[in-house]
Amino acid sequence: MNNPFFKNYGPIKALEVYKILNLKPNKVISSQNITDIKDLAHSKKSEITFFHSNKYKDLANKTKASFCITNSNLKKELPRSTFALEVDNVLLSTSIITSMFYPDSINDYFDNTVVNISETKFKNSVNFGQNVLIGENVSIGSNCKIGHNTIVEKNVSIGNNCFIGSNSIIRNTIVANQVKILDNCVIGKHGFGFFPLNKNNLRYPHIGLVIIEDNCEIGCGATIDRGSMSNTLIGKNTFLDNQIHIAHNVKIGSNSIIAGQVGIAGSSVIGNNVKIGGQVGISGHIKIGNNVEIGGGSGVIKNVPDNTKVMGYPAKNLRTFLKQNK
Amino acid sequence: MNNPFFKNYGPIKALEVYKILNLKPNKVISSQNITDIKDLAHSKKSEITFFHSNKYKDLANKTKASFCITNSNLKKELPRSTFALEVDNVLLSTSIITSMFYPDSINDYFDNTVVNISETKFKNSVNFGQNVLIGENVSIGSNCKIGHNTIVEKNVSIGNNCFIGSNSIIRNTIVANQVKILDNCVIGKHGFGFFPLNKNNLRYPHIGLVIIEDNCEIGCGATIDRGSMSNTLIGKNTFLDNQIHIAHNVKIGSNSIIAGQVGIAGSSVIGNNVKIGGQVGISGHIKIGNNVEIGGGSGVIKNVPDNTKVMGYPAKNLRTFLKQNK
């Protein structure tokens, strides 16, 4: 799938990519066009991908990409049809090349395409409050309500029967049907992802979206960041209480319930029918199974299998926690 | 007391209530009018109440309600003058019937009755910023200030000498005198209360209010949810720091001090002269006594008696915590 929201500034000549990465140009390759950048699984002919860890060896073996940013140890895993660009820091180089294709995904400057909703095609189809602003490339289904001072920036798709509260900001987000997003939320901002550099950190692009599925409710003051290379997802009929922070690339399953002030760090995956108590923190790159219950205040720093109840900091089996703390 | 803010759509014929609950209609009863729904203690003749737990037996024995939603085990506790409607899930049925009387209390859609304050009777009596919106059924006392972009939705009463900051939203709330509510707050929203159902959770009505007594200060970014059947209360001269979440039905006493990012779950009761450190979490349905001190970061999962200092997760006696963590 092509990126629905961020403009692809490609094709870019391979020679330009070589130059930016300080690589010695290859004469045959240099004149070729590179059309897009995607991950190993999704990239196709004449596109560029990246391969930074042996964990992804199987995907690398089968990639269809014509170009791959990788290092000297990993390049042997690539198929013959994929040309390796050897670099020292694969992720940093990938970030730089992604920025060439998607320069609009690095900084979240305010959307200067917005106009008052009363000047748009939605003036009759949406029930709206005062001072509502709508950006370019926005779609809104039937029977929706949008509260006062809310800003629906560019690149947002909202389904039918949705309610957006007041003072909220939404961008780069797909909202399905019967979804409620309450007041003071910020949905679809870039994540807290950058390369720490002395004096001036380097932000990497966030070309993912936020996807909120049918029947969800998002409480007041939520921040849900969009993904970097993949999407941030809130599954069907999942309810979030107030003041929750969901970082980039997080996936939450369906029918889950998340109480107030919970924070979920980047790229963690939460299953279906999960109950998370207030103020729980979940580390990044963690997997929480289905039907899990996490007691309030817990700090989860490793995977939790299906059908488990945990509590504590770090979180452990609930019975163990209660026994140890009688 | 009748509900000051939510419109009662009653009386409703008993027959309609029977139908909604899938009960076999009783011929004599069916034609009667039910005028309101209240809890066991407050309901009167020709009103309906509910009784779901043996804990409330004493109140049930003495209820004045003409009708009571209950189950087959509990109905024997009701007086002869109260007609029992037997159901499987008392709270779910109560929620459904409450929704019939108070349909406006289920969803917090934005208030479309608001107008700019300069078009209201407050234009000369209130000191206000730009883009301030005021809903129907709002009263504001003398010498009040309201900051920019703030929305005072319908059903709000504000006393004298109050200050509301900028970008805040208030609804279904009674604010006494000399109260400060700072910027970016959301006060009076419905709580995080619903019946989890597969595919489509069922929200229950919140017909309670938020009451903020004299001399309180509410910090930036607070969310204080209104009660479901009772009220959420912040007692006199209690100060809340920034980013605090107070769930529905919580009662906080007077002269208490609550530091930043604290979260208090639903229906907990906090005493007078209580000091709560930063990021403390308090479970739901907990009782914290008077003159209690809770150390920063604590997770309180059981009652705390008067005049106690606690700390830890779970919170224990402060000295024990410090000794165990030397």
Next chain:
Amino acid sequence: MNNPFFKNYGPIKALEVYKILNLKPNKVISSQNITDIKDLAHSKKSEITFFHSNKYKDLANKTKASFCITNSNLKKELPRSTFALEVDNVLLSTSIITSMFYPDSINDYFDNTVVNISETKFKNSVNFGQNVLIGENVSIGSNCKIGHNTIVEKNVSIGNNCFIGSNSIIRNTIVANQVKILDNCVIGKHGFGFFPLNKNNLRYPHIGLVIIEDNCEIGCGATIDRGSMSNTLIGKNTFLDNQIHIAHNVKIGSNSIIAGQVGIAGSSVIGNNVKIGGQVGISGHIKIGNNVEIGGGSGVIKNVPDNTKVMGYPAKNLRTFLKQNK
């Protein structure tokens, strides 16, 4: 340095100060003018200072102030040229006298000097959204962007190449160059500092600022409170994630990274190159050294030396924490 933002209502006759503090006036002294109030190190001739703890003995010995609020035990440490005003509660009296000099620093009422940015000198030099409000005594450098509904209240200085998001509020703040402040932030509000008094707490003045140095990024929903007598400081190239609370007088060094929902209590000092995980809480008056790493969810209640990794509640050596929680 004189206070750049808060108006000094001095000079004030010494006689007035005596009266307010219920002291017996000294005939010679009473007629003198007191020009300003500052701390022991910075006060000069004809100014008043305060001295409340033996910790500051060395500074007291050398103060240049003509007047000093102190108690009967400490007054012997003052030089002959400094006249002691003996009181029971030094900090309370200092607060009262500071309020006389800087009455505007006690309450953060909304700024009624603001006008729409399109009516200011910035209309051509700043790239701005809709409904942006600008107060008196604001400076904004070149190439800056300010998002929709944002309020830059009086007493703000913004450097070059800065980006302020939407729905944010900034006051009493100096922002350097290339700084990003994202959406829904409140920067520069007074801290949570007051004397708890029965029935009516007494707020003390906050005459400090917030200073945000070059290349910082402040995430959505941040609250950064200004200092009381000193400033709150975010050092160069330090990045803050979403929903972070920084209390008054906190100083954070450069090149630090602070993840989501962290809270830092008043007057703590954080070094350079510090990494703080999500939901960490840091107590007040704590010193965190340089190159420290604090694991997510930790509660830090004592100083952490340079080059240390800690985790836990209370935070301890990282290896110890992991060993104890295997």
